[in-house]
Amino acid sequence: MADQIARANGQPPMLTVEGLKTYFFTDEGTVRAVDGASFEVQAGKTVGIVGESGCGKSVTALSILRIVERPGRIVAGQILLRRPNAKAPVDLALLEAEGAEIRAIRGGEIALVFQEPMTSFSPHYTIGNQIVETIQLHQDVGKEEARNRTIELLRMVGIPNPERRIDEYPFELSGGLRQRMMIAMALSCNPKILIADEPTTALDVTTQAQILDLLRDIQQRTQMSVIIITHDMGVIAEMTDDVIVMYLGRVVESGPVDEIFHQPKHPYTQALLRSIPSIFAEPRTKLPTIAGSIPHPHNRPTGCPFHPRCAEAMPGICDRHEPRLRPISEAHFASCFLYHEPEAAPPS
Amino acid sequence: MRMVVPLLEVRNLQRFFPIRKGLLRRIVGQVRAVDDISFHINKGETLSLVGESGCGKTTTARCILRALKPTSGEVLFQTAEGEVVDTAELPKAALKPFRHQMQMIFQDPFSSLNPRMTVFDIVAEPLLASGVKSREQRRRRVEELLELVRLRPEFMQRFPHAFSGGQRQRIGIARALALNPSLIVADEPVSALDVSVQAQILNLMLDLQDELGLTYLFVAHDLSVVKHISDRVAVMYVGKIVEIAETKTLFKAPKHPYTEALLSAVPKPDPRRRSERIVLQGEVADPAHPPSGCYFHPRCAHAIDRCKTETPSLEEIQPGQFVSCHRAREISLNGVEAQGNGMTIG
Numbered sequence: 001m002a003d004q005i006a007r008a009n010g011q012p013p014m015l016t017v018e019g020l021k022t023y024f025f026t027d028e029g030t031v032r033a034v035d036g037a038s039f040e041v042q043a044g045k046t047v048g049i050v051g052e053s054g055c056g057k058s059v060t061a062l063s064i065l066r067i068v069e070r071p072g073r074i075v076a077g078q079i080l081l082r083r084p085n086a087k088a089p090v091d092l093a094l095l096e097a098e099g100a101e102i103r104a105i106r107g108g109e110i111a112l113v114f115q116e117p118m119t120s121f122s123p124h125y126t127i128g129n130q131i132v133e134t135i136q137l138h139q140d141v142g143k144e145e146a147r148n149r150t151i152e153l154l155r156m157v158g159i160p161n162p163e164r165r166i167d168e169y170p171f172e173l174s175g176g177l178r179q180r181m182m183i184a185m186a187l188s189c190n191p192k193i194l195i196a197d198e199p200t201t202a203l204d205v206t207t208q209a210q211i212l213d214l215l216r217d218i219q220q221r222t223q224m225s226v227i228i229i230t231h232d233m234g235v236i237a238e239m240t241d242d243v244i245v246m247y248l249g250r251v252v253e254s255g256p257v258d259e260i261f262h263q264p265k266h267p268y269t270q271a272l273l274r275s276i277p278s279i280f281a282e283p284r285t286k287l288p289t290i291a292g293s294i295p296h297p298h299n300r301p302t303g304c305p306f307h308p309r310c311a312e313a314m315p316g317i318c319d320r321h322e323p324r325l326r327p328i329s330e331a332h333f334a335s336c337f338l339y340h341e342p343e344a345a346p347p348s
Numbered sequence: 349m350r351m352v353v354p355l356l357e358v359r360n361l362q363r364f365f366p367i368r369k370g371l372l373r374r375i376v377g378q379v380r381a382v383d384d385i386s387f388h389i390n391k392g393e394t395l396s397l398v399g400e401s402g403c404g405k406t407t408t409a410r411c412i413l414r415a416l417k418p419t420s421g422e423v424l425f426q427t428a429e430g431e432v433v434d435t436a437e438l439p440k441a442a443l444k445p446f447r448h449q450m451q452m453i454f455q456d457p458f459s460s461l462n463p464r465m466t467v468f469d470i471v472a473e474p475l476l477a478s479g480v481k482s483r484e485q486r487r488r489r490v491e492e493l494l495e496l497v498r499l500r501p502e503f504m505q506r507f508p509h510a511f512s513g514g515q516r517q518r519i520g521i522a523r524a525l526a527l528n529p530s531l532i533v534a535d536e537p538v539s540a541l542d543v544s545v546q547a548q549i550l551n552l553m554l555d556l557q558d559e560l561g562l563t564y565l566f567v568a569h570d571l572s573v574v575k576h577i578s579d580r581v582a583v584m585y586v587g588k589i590v591e592i593a594e595t596k597t598l599f600k601a602p603k604h605p606y607t608e609a610l611l612s613a614v615p616k617p618d619p620r621r622r623s624e625r626i627v628l629q630g631e632v633a634d635p636a637h638p639p640s641g642c643y644f645h646p647r648c649a650h651a652i653d654r655c656k657t658e659t660p661s662l663e664e665i666q667p668g669q670f671v672s673c674h675r676a677r678e679i680s681l682n683g684v685e686a687q688g689n690g691m692t693i694g
Contacts, residue, residue, distance in 0.1 A: 052542040174631055204400035205569065206628045209613035213627050231543060234572075234615030238622055257619045275547040277572040279614050279684050283595035284394075285576065286554060287547035293512035294542060 012082055013040035014225050015064070015193060020077035020093070022056075022063045031297040033059040033072065035249035038325060041193065046219065046226040048240035048257070050233065052272075054294055055246040057229045061195045064227075065106050066097045081105065081193075108138040111186035113179075115198035120182055121170040128166035131185045138189040153184040157214060176207040183214065190222070197229045212239060233276050237261055242331075245269050248295065248305035251325055255332035265334040268306045304337070317342055353426055354388035355563045356412065356531060361385050361421035361436070363407050367636060379636045381407040383587035384421070386662070391426075391530070394557065394564040396574040396595075398610070399584035400632055405567045408584075409533050411436070412565065413450055414443055425450065428530060448478055448527035455536035457516030461508040467494070467519055468504040474526040493522040496559075497552060514545035518552065525560070535567045550576050571614050575599060580668075583607045586633045586643040589662060593669035600683040603671040605648050608681040642674070650679050 022034040034056040041047045049057045062068045064079055079092040095102040106112075114120045121130055128150055135146040147166070154162035157180040170178060179199065186194055196215065200208035216239065219226050228239055236243055236257065243260040245253040245268065253266040264270045274288045281287075292309045295301055301308050307318035314337060321342035325335040363382040366375040382404040389395045397405040410416040412423055414435050423436040427446055435443060454460035461470055471493055472486040480486050491501040497518040508516055517537065524532060534553070538546040550573065556562060568574050574581055575595060582592040583606065591604040602608045612626040628647045633639055639646050645655040654674050662672045 052544060176631055204632070205571070205610060205613045206400060207631070208615070209625055209627050212615070213625070232615065233543070233617040237617050237619045238615045240619075261617070261619050272544060273617070276543050276617055277546060277550065277570070277576045278617060279572045279575055279599070279611070280616075280618075281572075281575055283575055283578060283599075284554065286551045287576065289547045289551060290544040293514050293545055296512075 011043065014043045014082055015041040016078070016080040016082075016089070017060070017064070018078040018080065020060065020063060020079065021075045022059050022068055022072055023075050024072040026071055029298050032249050032300065033297070034063060036077070037244075037246065037249070037251050039244045039251060039254055041225050041227060042242075043192075043225055044219075044223045045241040046228060046239055047242045047244065048236040049227065049229045049244045049246060050231065050236050051246035052231055052294055054248065054297055056249040057246050058197055060246075061112070061197050061227065061229055064092060064195065065110060065112055066092060066095060066102045067106070081109070083109075104138065107134060107186075107191075108189045109191055110193045110195065111189070111191035113182050113186045113194065113196040113199050115201050121178070123170055126167050126169055127173070127181050131166075131181075131188055134185055135188045150184070150188070153188055154181070156187070156218070157181075157184045158210075159184070175203055176210060179203060179207075179211055180214065183211075183218070187218065187222070191224055193225045193227065194219075195227045195229070198231070199228065200235065201230070201232070208235075215239070233273065245272070248297075248300060250305055250335060251333075252306065252336070253332075253334045254325070255328075259329075259332050263332075265328050265332065265339065266306075266336050267310045267312050267338070271309075271311070304335075312338060353432065355391045355393075355426050356565070357388040357422075357424040358408075358412065359386050359422040359424070361408065361411060361423065362419045363404075363411050363416060364419045377636055380587050380638065381635055382411065382418075383635075385584070385587075385589045387582055387589065387592060389531075389563055389565060391563055392557070392561050393579045394566055394577055396566040396568060396578040396581045397584055398568055398571060398574050398581060400569060400610075402586075402632060402635060403584040404587040404635070405584050406535055409452075409535050409565060409567050413452055413533055414438075414440075414447075425531070448474065449529050450531045450533065451524040451527070451529040453517075453520055453524050453532060453534040453537045456540045457513050457520055458540070460520055461516055463508055466505050466507055467511075470508070470519060471504070471522045471526060474523060478527055489526065490522075493525055496525065496556070497522045512545070513541050514548055517541060517549050521549075521552070521556070525556070528560075529562070531563050531565065533565045533567070536569070537566075538573055539568065539570060546573065553577060571599075571610060583610065586635050586638055588643065588672065589670075590644065590672045591670065592662070597669055598683075600685065602681050602683050603665060603669060603676045604644075604673050605650050605679070605681065606644050608683070609647075611684050612682070614684075642672075650675050 018038050020034050020037045024031040024033055037060055051057045063074055074093050077093055080089040081092055082089040131150045132146045135149060151162045151166055154165060159165050159177060159180050200211050230236060240257050243257050244251055247268050253269045264273055271290045275290055290309055303319040303321055304323050307313040317337050323335045323337050325333045326340045328334050328339055361382055362384055364378040364380055367377040367379060369376045397408060399405050411418045418436045421436055422434050424432050425435050426432050428449055433446060468490050471490045475486045475489055490504055494501045499518050538549050566577055578595045580594050581598045582589050585606050591607045602611060609626045609628050630647050633643050641657045642655045642660050645651040660672045660674050662670045664670050665676050
């Protein structure tokens with residue numbers, strides 16, 4: 001699989017996720033939250049992971065950082081992080097979740113911005129304290145220098161009066177400013193990869209525009225890789241280079257953003273794009289819909305997870321065999337029997 | 349004078365919330381949540397109220413339903429009997445005969461349905477409250493209602509947790525329709541739903557409007573959703589309506605700089621349309637301490653000195669388009685062209 005996904009652009013990707021499976025073992029049964037996700041993230045590029053609730057996009061992010069909470073755990077797959085001057089990549093899936101190595105990577109090389117800026121900070125400490133702490137955790141600098149660097153960071157993410165704001169508590173800030181603080185904290189150790197999980201979902205549309213601009217601007221300046229996780233096709237179209245479409249724990253399609261939007265291959269991607277309300281539509285027009293709703297994770301369909309809702313499902317094939325992610329063109333992949341034959345026997 | 353009497357007419361509606369401080373809980377200020385707004389909705393029409401959080405759109409909706417008592421102003425509702433009543437003024441007891449004619453659809457289908465009641469009990473509750481005593485009659489009406497919202501009546505003995513978000517929203521709609529209301533107030537009815545399910549609910553609302561002649565007041569922050577459902581749109585900013593117009597006009601040729609900025613800020617679902625967006629500086633003003641003059645002036649690229657001192661009023665600058673901006677007639681703003689969705693799917 002890795003060979004199939006490897007791009008012809010010479011440089012190995014910064015991060016390769018390969019056959020990742022993260023399951024939750026609950027009393028009611030096993031939830032296969034991520035069930036064989038494979039994708040890669042190139043240096044300096046923005047990758048979008050898009051899907052609806054229960055598709056596994058957030059659990060994928062948590063798995064990369066190894067902060068999946070019990071009863072969930074990674075049961076299979078590799079998460080390969082390549083470092084510029086190291087010979088072999090590190091497999092994050094093999095690291096001890098509480099160990100020193102992943103703790104150095106988490107917040108250091110790979111940083112995370114959450115959806116909810118209200119609950120991501122401790123209410124008991126000033127914002128400055130929390131960012132200074134992060135810096136000192138990962139880098140050997142004194143308090144004074146860490147504080148100066150924090151002020152610089154706050155200025156970089158567009159916080160007015162950073163010298164004063166640094167000593168404020170989270171509750172004193174608006175949602176937009178708090179999200180900027182979150183980004184400042186994530187950037188504090190110069191990460192190589194920034195994972196942003198629904199970074200603008202809780203924000204108003206004009207604030208969202210500010211935060212998306214900020215993320216784009218910072219990426220251009222720092223050349224880090226960004227993984228944006230969202231359900232919003234608009235954010236994907238505006239921000240990403242490559243897109244991964246997930247459905248019920250599987251990657252159903254991946255490819256360059258322009259191909260995903262203008263030549264989508266998987267029936268789910270096509271239906272999703274048709275059914276989103278668009279600002280370009282004529283007023284009071286009906287939307288094409290996707291039949292049914294997302295299955296409950298305990299009642300996962302057999303075969304292709306999308307087949308009960310798929311207009312092009314082929315009886316006897318899609319409900320019995322599991323499709324694999326296969327190349328359509330050089331960088332465009334789809335997991336659908338419209339594009340490849342099922343293997344001889346259904347996998348057990 | 350308008351010949352048609354609108355189903356709902358709101359005149360100079362105000363709702364302030366007191367800010368209390370100190371041991372004696374003295375009133376030290378007012379949050380001007382809704383600050384002198386006027387609009388009307390004709391029978392069978394959909395009017396959307398849009399704006400960012402704190403703009404007063406939900407407070408307006410709640411004042412219309414008299415879930416909140418307005419501070420001042422009139423809410424004139426034409427009843428099924430053809431009378432016009434001011435629901436802002438009537439005492440609660442006198443409101444009762446009209447209440448069932450205005451119903452609400454809520455945002456969150458997960459918390460708006462009682463988990464201990466069956467679908468039958470949820471949908472039949474308003475029937476029971478309005479005096480339908482026969483269980484058989486209620487059962488028949490609930491069956492009818494569930495079919496209306498495209499749910500299988502066999503499911504009526506199940507509990508809400510057995511249903512998906514979209515199905516729960518259908519149950520909420522069935523309950524709202526139980527007493528044949530004329531006005532439906534829908535507060536963010538699709539924003540908690542997955543995108544593939546949003547379309548189903550929006551289509552259902554359009555169908556029901558045609559079938560039952562419903563009038564909608566649709567409260568939302570998502571302009572793409574609003575464009576699909578509305579005949580007319582009112583944009584609110586810090587408790588005031590800044591622009592109100594027909595949907596097509598408002599999206600294509602907005603006349604208020606805030607409307608333009610809102611339209612521009614929406615992420616467009618097409619990577620070929622990544623354009624230079626208008627990114628507003630600063631944040632939405634605090635309705636407890638609004639700026640002087642036009643509330644939008646500190647963030648407005650077109651503001652002049654007059655905007656800092658003089659509060660603009662809503663004026664009709666062309667038939668059907670009302671704008672509250674001193675410079676509406678002299679500045680040219682960009683809207684969003686309707687060009688299909690620009691996608692080539694195949």
